[in-house]
Amino acid sequence: MEKQFLIEGYRAVNQAGESGALKLSAIIIESGAGYSPSDFEFEASRPDIFEAGSGDFQKLADTQSSQGVIAVAQIPDELQDYPNADGTGTILALDDISDPGNMGSIYRTAAWYGVQLILLGENCVDLYNPKVVRSTAGATGSIPVKSGSMDEVLTELNSEGWHPVLMDLNPGAGPVSELSGRQNVILVIGNEAHGISEALKNKFESVYIPGRPAEVESLNAAVSAGIAMHVLQSEKITAGKL
Template identity: 40%
Template sequence: MRNASNNEIKLLRKLARKKYREKEQRFVVEGERAVEQVLENGLVEVETVFVVEGKAVSDEWSAFSASIEADVFDEVADTENPQGILAVCKMADEISTNELREKSGIIVATDAIQDPGNMGTILRTAAWFGAKALIAGKGSVDVYHPKVVRSTAGATGSIPVLSGELEEIFTELEANGWQILLLDGGAESVNLRSVQPAEKTIIVVGNEGNGISESLLHSKRKKVRIESAPGQDKVESLNAAIAVSIALWGLSDMVIK
């Protein structure tokens, strides 16, 4: 196995920052199982697998693997226990609004979701339930942030992503028959179980602290809530990723095909 070049190590350092991930159109996957899953599912192109010096790799990986000294590896890794393996992958092309117009099923949209763990779980859950895409609204954490990638547990690239201004995207998609459901626990919301979703349905989850942005609360958009157990008054709200998971499960039989 060859040694990693200085340029490759410099790139690994740069990819910790969003602006360089966007510039290079590359991101990093860390951990043995996550790298294995990304290689197995073939949803994103793996350019190089980097391993700590002395760690063995399978013959099928050796052609595109390189070793890094232990102290340098610990420096470029994002986690405290990186398991001695990481991979540099190419970002998948974003899906366009034009492509989404013609689809049907469920899309998940995030309105300024900021916690990487939540975003990673939302991506993984959306892919599990067969959602057609994820729309990452302005203010949402980068879907290729190292902690997001780690939270997807190897599912990065398993669902198309569109990033942009939600109001602009929603207006265009609504003109093509997409229904918007806003996850909201307020008194004006209707029980999710009472909703008959359209064949084209977008589930929107709001910011962890502030909920759905006021600018998205149009009268034609339905606010829906997930009911708690009768008499439950000790928990104020659900975690954002959990709320999306329950909504996808509740609507999947009716919409996702």
């Protein structure tokens, strides 16, 4: 049997059903929550729909945010082969993101900016953790994913024409504006507290986000990742290239 995860709440379940990016095995409706099976008729998928009493439903639900509807979805297979560095794509690499809200928010931003692959380092929080799934706002499953040793993967992709760029404030780092419109970039985001891991530091090009470190030490990881993705992708999106 495939591995499964839960999607909670009407909006997220509906988005997943409509998009067809995920295979939904089942939808469970809480009795008395005001939903009927006809609320979940999608063109892209036809999951089985079950009704459950409140007691049983609450045992399944992770939080209040299920609001009477849960979908059981299959965890998609990871990507097998790396994409070619053919000048069109951008890869996002998450070295060690530990906060579920950050992970979900970064994934959501990556979907918005048309990132073609997300690399997950070995210490990242589980992408199918319920809080991560909620924080993607329905985007879970829309971007191919590959997990592994970040150091090895980046070295391999670098030899194939990809350019890893670390978000890391060090003496050699350039301002993030240097990323504007660049191609074949792997944007690498470090851990919330410790930044880029020692194994990667100084091994690749680095950029930083100019700001006022006297006021606050750094930006939140999801905010930094969002700013960098904006700088990298916004021109391409506006030009209709993504």
